[in-house]
Amino acid sequence: MxxxxxxxxxxxxxxxxxxxxxxxxxxxxxxxxxxxxxxxxxxxxxxxxxxxxxxxxxxxxxxxxxxxxxxxxxxxxxxQSGVSIALTLPAETAEATFERLASGGTVRMPFGATFFSAGFGMCKDRFGTSWMVITA
Missing domain, CATH: 3.10.180.10 (2,3-Dihydroxybiphenyl 1,2-Dioxygenase, domain 1)
Known part of the structure; x- marks a missing residue:
């Protein structure tokens, strides 16, 4: 599935x-x-x-x-509301991808290190799609 x-x-x-x-x-x-x-x-x-x-x-x-x-x-x-697309990417591309998605949109949580990942951020892009980007 x-x-x-x-x-x-x-x-x-x-x-x-x-x-x-x-x-x-x-x-x-x-x-x-x-x-x-x-x-x-x-x-x-x-x-x-x-x-x-x-x-x-x-x-x-x-x-x-x-x-x-x-x-x-x-x-x-x-x-769109109430749903985010979670995107897991290699460390070398995750932050740059997050920045491109967030461009012209709204950053809900800036990309950075967290207790569960070396990189994680949340944004809503300029088209209304919510994204959660995390490093693998």
Missing amino acids: QFTPYLSFAGQCAEAMRFYGEIFGATPQMQTFASVPPGGDMPPLPAEMQDWIMHADLRLPNGASLMGADMPPQFGGEP
């Missing part, structure tokens, strides 16, 4: 997934709502939401995946 985080956005999914792709070294695959074939069972969306991302998949070189979508309010979309 494998758990895959699936992130919810409100119009920023494409930008967020490209950002994560730059950080983690992968290219996201994305499909917009405009690409849904006509006559399907998808409720109609306003024109301004047609370019929103219906599904995005960022497959990382190590086999892990991060998924997400823009969630229109009429589909019951809710912003």
Whole structure:
């Protein structure tokens, strides 16, 4: 069994997934709502939401995946809350990755040594995703 985080956005999914792709070294695959074939069972969306991302998949070189979508309010979309993505990285890359994720966001706990790890930090990135970065 494998758990895959699936992130919810409100119009920023494409930008967020490209950002994560730059950080983690992968290219996201994305499909917009405009690409849904006509006559399907998808409720109609306003024109301004047609370019929103219906599904995005960022497959990382190590086999892990991060998924997400823009969630229109009429589909019951809710912003991300109450969940953090825990990311374990080698000591030589953990702090730099944390700093990139935190750039433009909010640092909740600065990256530094703790009683349980040589490096740990918590942040919410500029897209609303909460991260916990820890050294291996």
